[in-house]
Amino acid sequence: MDFAPTDIQTMVRDTARKFAREEVGPYAAEMDKQAKFRMELVQQMGELGFMGVAFPEEYAGGGMDYQCYAIVVEELSAVCASTGVVVSAHSSLCCDPIYKFGTEAQKQKFLPDLASGRMLGCLGLTETSAGSDAGNQKTTAVADGDQWVLNGSKIFITNGGPAGVGVIIAMTDKSAGHRGMSAFIVPSDAPGYKVAKEEHKLGIRASSTAELVFDDCRIPRENLLGKPGEGFKIALATLDGGRIGIAAQAVGIAQGALTAATAYAKERVQFGKSIGSFQAIQWKLADMATEIDAARLLVQRAAWLKDAGVKSYGTQSAMAKLFASDVAMKATREAIQVFGGYGYIDEYPVERFYRDAKITEIYEGTSEVQKMVIARSLLRD
Numbered sequence: 001m002d003f004a005p006t007d008i009q010t011m012v013r014d015t016a017r018k019f020a021r022e023e024v025g026p027y028a029a030e031m032d033k034q035a036k037f038r039m040e041l042v043q044q045m046g047e048l049g050f051m052g053v054a055f056p057e058e059y060a061g062g063g064m065d066y067q068c069y070a071i072v073v074e075e076l077s078a079v080c081a082s083t084g085v086v087v088s089a090h091s092s093l094c095c096d097p098i099y100k101f102g103t104e105a106q107k108q109k110f111l112p113d114l115a116s117g118r119m120l121g122c123l124g125l126t127e128t129s130a131g132s133d134a135g136n137q138k139t140t141a142v143a144d145g146d147q148w149v150l151n152g153s154k155i156f157i158t159n160g161g162p163a164g165v166g167v168i169i170a171m172t173d174k175s176a177g178h179r180g181m182s183a184f185i186v187p188s189d190a191p192g193y194k195v196a197k198e199e200h201k202l203g204i205r206a207s208s209t210a211e212l213v214f215d216d217c218r219i220p221r222e223n224l225l226g227k228p229g230e231g232f233k234i235a236l237a238t239l240d241g242g243r244i245g246i247a248a249q250a251v252g253i254a255q256g257a258l259t260a261a262t263a264y265a266k267e268r269v270q271f272g273k274s275i276g277s278f279q280a281i282q283w284k285l286a287d288m289a290t291e292i293d294a295a296r297l298l299v300q301r302a303a304w305l306k307d308a309g310v311k312s313y314g315t316q317s318a319m320a321k322l323f324a325s326d327v328a329m330k331a332t333r334e335a336i337q338v339f340g341g342y343g344y345i346d347e348y349p350v351e352r353f354y355r356d357a358k359i360t361e362i363y364e365g366t367s368e369v370q371k372m373v374i375a376r377s378l379l380r381d
């Protein structure tokens with residue numbers, strides 16, 4: 001067992017950290033306040049290979065592995081969790097299913113624009129009546145000549161507003177239940193595709209969370225991803241990978257909170273001493289650091305399993321997300337406590353980290369759903 005990062009992983013962490021601090025950091029608070037993402041960052045991250053870290057260079061990807069991808073999402077999230085999820089949803093939820101299940105023609109057509117950051121991607125799975133129960137889809141897709149016609153809507157779609165393309169899950173055979181779901185690659189300029197609404201959120205406020213409506217939305221027949229009836233399988237496989245990205249986001253948020261709290265503990269003086277000299281504060285920092293390290297190891301193990309081509313790593317990615325999201329909640333709460341009153345106001349970033357942490361317990365499967373996934377693997381057979 002080797003815990004030492006490779007030279008490439010060290011280089012990726014250094015590059016992502018520098019970019020996050022120098023190029024994202026100056027805008028993070030303002031993007032959060034305005035609830036608006038600075039799209040220039042997507043272009044800059046595309047140039048650095050961050051929009052397609054784990055995809056081969058022949059598709060304009062970074063040619064690296066999923067461990068490097070998790071490192072990039074963590075480092076971005078340590079400064080701005082919105083930037084972390086823009087990259088994570090784009091890479092894990094849109095690029096990854098096209099790379100894994102797409103035909104060569106689909107990969108050639110969509111991946112170079114996506115992986116280079118020229119175009120942003122999203123995944124449309126959730127509907128008003130299909131949240132944790134993702135199999136309860138109402139959006140339909142019907143074959144009509146050489147086209148598919150989609151009708152229905154998707155809610156809470158990350159990157160939904162600016163996305164140029166989405167992987168959209170829809171029912172092609174209602175009578176077959178979740179085996180009647182199929183996946184489609186839907187360009188946002190397809191006729192009948194509408195961005196209906198942008199949500200206002202507690203955290204990750206700069207990332208777009210939109211409702212997408214398909215009103216007789218027509219796409220070419222060849223935009224079916226995988227085979228008819230494989231939509232549920234594709235969605236679950238996609239979420240197995242996606243959860244590693246969200247777990248990495250949670251580790252990043254927690255680390256960002258710890259870094260800020262540690263610096264503040266050194267400089268804030270009360271009772272004539274720095275508050276970092278009080279054992280109560282030291283123990284908070286020690287617990288945060290230990291739990292963040294444990295979460296990071298779970299994230300890297302799940303990413304390593306995916307890189308190793310292990311068929312089933314869903315339990316390990318669920319464990320990583322479950323644990324890391326809990327760590328993010330605790331670390332950000334304790335960071336505010338270390339800051340006292342200053343933690344509660346927006347002069348420092350910890351109140352933003354606290355608001356951002358909550359979503360990691362909800363999207364790509366709530367913590368309760370992660371426990372269902374883990375328990376199912378324990379009780380199988």
Ligand SMILES: Cc1cc2nc3c(=O)[nH]c(=O)nc-3n(C[C@H](O)[C@H](O)[C@H](O)COP(=O)(O)OP(=O)(O)OC[C@H]3O[C@@H](n4cnc5c(N)ncnc54)[C@H](O)[C@@H]3O)c2cc1C
Pocket residue numbers: 089093122123124125126130131132133155156157158159201209359362363364365366367368369
């Ligand atoms: C900011 C944001 C971004 C998102 N991005 C995307 C995206 O890009 N693409 C996409 O498709 N979706 C996205 N989602 C949707 C997200 O994945 C869902 O909100 C999430 O899966 C939970 O579904 P729900 O909101 O319908 O909650 P519900 O399923 O209604 O759950 C409500 C509560 O009941 C619990 N619960 C439900 N079923 C069970 C059960 N069987 N056992 C125990 N407890 C249960 C849940 O854990 C939760 O606590 C996003 C959501 C948000 C808020």
